[in-house]
Amino acid sequence: MALKMVKGSIDRMFDKNLQDLVRGIRNHKEDEAKYISQCIDEIKQELKQDNIAVKANAVCKLTYLQMLGYDISWAAFNIIEVMSASKFTFKRIGYLAASQCFHEGTDVIMLTTNQIRKDLSSPNQYDTGVALTGLSCFVTPDLARDLANDIMTLMSHTKPYIRKKAVLIMYKVFLKYPESLRPAFPRLKEKLEDPDPGVQSAAVNVICELARRNPKNYLSLAPLFFKLMTSSTNNWVLIKIIKLASILLFFGALTPLEPRLGKKLIEPLTNLIHSTSAMSLLYECVNTVIAVLISLSSGMPNHSASIQLCVQKLRILIEDSDQNLKYLGLLAMSKILKTHPKSVQSHKDLILQCLDDKDESIRLRALDLLYGMVSKKNLMEIVKKLMIHVDKAEGTTYRDELLTKIIDICSQSNYQYITNFEWYISILVELTRLEGTRHGHLIAAQMLDVAIRVKAIRKFAVSQMAMLLDNAHLIASNTQRNGICEVLYAAAWICGEFSEHLEEANQTLEAMLRPKVTTLPGHIQAVYVQNMVKLYASILQQKEQAGEKEAAQEITQLMIERLPQFVQSADLEVQERASCILQLIKYIQKLQAKEVPVAEEVIALFAGELNPVAPKAQKKVPVPEGLDLDAWINEPPSDSESEDEKPKTIFHEEEQRHSRHRQPEIDEEELARRREARKQEQANNPFYIKSSPSPQKRYQDTPGVEHIPVVQIDLSVPLKVPGMPMSDQYVKLEEERRHKQKLEKDKKKKKQKKEKRGKHHRHNSLHTESEEDIAPAHHVDIITEEMPENALPSDEDDKDPNDPYKALDIDLDKPLADSEKLPVQRHRNVETLKSPDSEVPLVEKKSKKPKKKEKKHKDKERDKGKKKEKEKK
Amino acid sequence: MIKFFLMVNKQGQTRLSRYYEHVEINKRTVLEAEVIKNCLSRSKDECSFVEYKDFKLVYRQYAALFIVVGIDQTENEMAVYELIHNFVEVLDKYFSRVVSETLNLLQNVFSLSKL
Numbered sequence: 001m002a003l004k005m006v007k008g009s010i011d012r013m014f015d016k017n018l019q020d021l022v023r024g025i026r027n028h029k030e031d032e033a034k035y036i037s038q039c040i041d042e043i044k045q046e047l048k049q050d051n052i053a054v055k056a057n058a059v060c061k062l063t064y065l066q067m068l069g070y071d072i073s074w075a076a077f078n079i080i081e082v083m084s085a086s087k088f089t090f091k092r093i094g095y096l097a098a099s100q101c102f103h104e105g106t107d108v109i110m111l112t113t114n115q116i117r118k119d120l121s122s123p124n125q126y127d128t129g130v131a132l133t134g135l136s137c138f139v140t141p142d143l144a145r146d147l148a149n150d151i152m153t154l155m156s157h158t159k160p161y162i163r164k165k166a167v168l169i170m171y172k173v174f175l176k177y178p179e180s181l182r183p184a185f186p187r188l189k190e191k192l193e194d195p196d197p198g199v200q201s202a203a204v205n206v207i208c209e210l211a212r213r214n215p216k217n218y219l220s221l222a223p224l225f226f227k228l229m230t231s232s233t234n235n236w237v238l239i240k241i242i243k244l245a246s247i248l249l250f251f252g253a254l255t256p257l258e259p260r261l262g263k264k265l266i267e268p269l270t271n272l273i274h275s276t277s278a279m280s281l282l283y284e285c286v287n288t289v290i291a292v293l294i295s296l297s298s299g300m301p302n303h304s305a306s307i308q309l310c311v312q313k314l315r316i317l318i319e320d321s322d323q324n325l326k327y328l329g330l331l332a333m334s335k336i337l338k339t340h341p342k343s344v345q346s347h348k349d350l351i352l353q354c355l356d357d358k359d360e361s362i363r364l365r366a367l368d369l370l371y372g373m374v375s376k377k378n379l380m381e382i383v384k385k386l387m388i389h390v391d392k393a394e395g396t397t398y399r400d401e402l403l404t405k406i407i408d409i410c411s412q413s414n415y416q417y418i419t420n421f422e423w424y425i426s427i428l429v430e431l432t433r434l435e436g437t438r439h440g441h442l443i444a445a446q447m448l449d450v451a452i453r454v455k456a457i458r459k460f461a462v463s464q465m466a467m468l469l470d471n472a473h474l475i476a477s478n479t480q481r482n483g484i485c486e487v488l489y490a491a492a493w494i495c496g497e498f499s500e501h502l503e504e505a506n507q508t509l510e511a512m513l514r515p516k517v518t519t520l521p522g523h524i525q526a527v528y529v530q531n532m533v534k535l536y537a538s539i540l541q542q543k544e545q546a547g548e549k550e551a552a553q554e555i556t557q558l559m560i561e562r563l564p565q566f567v568q569s570a571d572l573e574v575q576e577r578a579s580c581i582l583q584l585i586k587y588i589q590k591l592q593a594k595e596v597p598v599a600e601e602v603i604a605l606f607a608g609e610l611n612p613v614a615p616k617a618q619k620k621v622p623v624p625e626g627l628d629l630d631a632w633i634n635e636p637p638s639d640s641e642s643e644d645e646k647p648k649t650i651f652h653e654e655e656q657r658h659s660r661h662r663q664p665e666i667d668e669e670e671l672a673r674r675r676e677a678r679k680q681e682q683a684n685n686p687f688y689i690k691s692s693p694s695p696q697k698r699y700q701d702t703p704g705v706e707h708i709p710v711v712q713i714d715l716s717v718p719l720k721v722p723g724m725p726m727s728d729q730y731v732k733l734e735e736e737r738r739h740k741q742k743l744e745k746d747k748k749k750k751k752q753k754k755e756k757r758g759k760h761h762r763h764n765s766l767h768t769e770s771e772e773d774i775a776p777a778h779h780v781d782i783i784t785e786e787m788p789e790n791a792l793p794s795d796e797d798d799k800d801p802n803d804p805y806k807a808l809d810i811d812l813d814k815p816l817a818d819s820e821k822l823p824v825q826r827h828r829n830v831e832t833l834k835s836p837d838s839e840v841p842l843v844e845k846k847s848k849k850p851k852k853k854e855k856k857h858k859d860k861e862r863d864k865g866k867k868k869e870k871e872k873k
Numbered sequence: 874m875i876k877f878f879l880m881v882n883k884q885g886q887t888r889l890s891r892y893y894e895h896v897e898i899n900k901r902t903v904l905e906a907e908v909i910k911n912c913l914s915r916s917k918d919e920c921s922f923v924e925y926k927d928f929k930l931v932y933r934q935y936a937a938l939f940i941v942v943g944i945d946q947t948e949n950e951m952a953v954y955e956l957i958h959n960f961v962e963v964l965d966k967y968f969s970r971v972v973s974e975t976l977n978l979l980q981n982v983f984s985l986s987k988l
Contacts, residue, residue, distance in 0.1 A: 066898070067887060067889070067890050068887065069898060069899070069901060069902040070898070071898045100892075103895040104895070137893075209874075212947065236952070239949055239952050243949065278955075279951050280949060280951035280952040280954070280955055283949060283950075283951050284949050284951075284952070287949075322920075323918060323919055323920030323921075324920045324921055324922065324951070324954065326920065327920040327922050327950075328950065328951060331950075358916075358918075358919070359918070359919040359920055360915075360919070361919070361920055361922055361923055361924060362919075362920060364924060
């Protein structure tokens, strides 16, 4: 026995502590994993020892290893043991490990409840402190419910150290156990006026976070915060208060509850802006002023001074040489942009300059701003500038970002700002020349979109796509997913669908049948195959109408020769389509041999226009009358069989499970009644946002061709690459076109002016063109997307049912009802226990530490007992 | 909301990591590697705010050590930037014998009145 102890202590001398471990890892750079697994084995040995100091050391090392990325959840029970050490330094290690690795899925967490409660009521403030800090990282709904009362009392502890932590952890408790919010709220309010600034700041933080999600419940606190804002001198607290003010304001704008709040705030905020030297505070104030002005923007002319002040300050920030300030300035500008675009547009030059900055974050911010600042006039020059950047930014993720941004800018609000779609398509084609991009599908989607929606542009689009298909060998070399070869997808589809616009249909068909096509990804090949047939059909029709029977038969023969390479494809879709089509064409060949005209029927295969479908169309398909989706299709198996098969319960306290009741069959009348009730409710609820019913397709085929103004193309300068469009020419063309338009309009205006005299025409006679004056070269014809018939207009599927913040949407102004008091743990008496077993220990307050295995067993039984009690309740 | 707090050295090794939201262990290392790559590739005159996926990184370099804080969109970036400096100053005052001398030098560079 004595020898064992000596041996034990000698072993302990060779234990590594944390420093040794770190040093060891640094020394074993090559075989780090092996060394660490060795260390973990040692740690496992140490954890088996009885000595708490040894265990604490082991857990300490484990925490470090966890930080490096090794999983330590197997040691959860040991961590709990260390947490229950009496010495503070060991306890601290245990709690740290717990906060790093426990989460809601850890099943031993329930064993900690008692330990944490003991620590919370400990006379040593550091024990309490460490328990509070650790708990905040792994609090679960059960823990929250059990400990909420204790933490609430701690909020009024004598020591500010504890009060601070208690206030902060209440936020986590609220999230997990929302019923605790109402009882705890009065105390939280008190803490706002706590003499200690740390506690005050903590309270401000908690309310700030709560208000962020449910601002309407905290509007009553607004005057209190106003007072705090004017009296506080601590910058950190001020930042939070001002942030909170902006949240409340933002909400206050939606309801007419506190309109005066905004006006009152502007004064102190502007004072702060002028007086503070702290950049962070300045930034926060500017943000809030913007929020105020957004909320007051309806009809408040004298606040333009404040907007000017803000914009001025932001300009100073952006011009500053410190990159951080530039970034912040741009960020705040983009917020102003949403509501006051005019005040920002005057600084366009500055922002375009920022685009050339070498700092990527700043460029991204500037790009974002551009998004809001494009107009019909400047879209082309901005995109031109961006294209130059794209060329420069070879091989970076920034280029991808640019690409997405260009497309976003151009396509926003249904292509509102594009006046010449030919230009846009040429831009898209130029973008296809980029290598290594991951946004091929985006470009492809755009091409498809434009080709479908703008009918006037189809001819041009088709010619460009045909050229792309011809040069497919350049693009097909990059076959990664979402690579640029996706563009071929769009190209093939467009050529097939709008094949009537193709000039050299034969050539395009041959381009699609080349053997190199089989190296493309499967989904692209499938599109190729399908569209080949469409092309073939239109060629067939052409030839038959022209009476060229041999040419028709030649084409058929060509198809039959080349299709088998697709039939052998590994991709299922391609194989299926190709074999179907091969059979069809062989049949056509037979008919052709008999000199039967087949073209009409083949064309009929592809009759009808394909229009874009709304993304939510599938969900909106109305359930037809008489269909009950909840009714059983087959009767479920009866429960009596499953009960017979249940094995005899080993623990006789396990309750018999009640057989689940079958869902009552809801008949149709009930459904209809419920639907009516729901609609009533929605109509009465002022907060329910109803969207307008989807309009029918009002945009019929516009007489688009006549509306296009005739543009003169200057052919004296030969185009650089035959067939490849240069987007620059469109810029020039556009300017010429607009100039002509302007001249015409001026003539009209002069006539109007002569007719009407003596009236105010100052606004009309300004020569600065407003947006609406520029008539686009091509109209977007199809703006609305298809929806199923009788689709319901409302949109109910955006809300996440598991959102924890939704549960916190509680009205705090009503007085507390009796039922809402927090549950307090009481002693469990023997008489109240109804369960047959009395092995469950009575009182939980015994703080003796039995041997750990016994404790574990008792804990488990105790918890089982608790669970049973709850079930009975 | 602060999502995480990292201290990383120039070679990319994590010296300290603290997550305020539960993130799976294997995802943590991946996250850290990417974040570090982003921050190390930036030069001295670029701003300290990096946009990464759906949150922002605010980082500061102190000699061979990078301190990176991940925040979401609602947080004031400048305030977090100052917070990092505050943290370093506290560490410096508390563990003055442990923190390297270079940090003391830097304290003069980043003057205290900047807050």
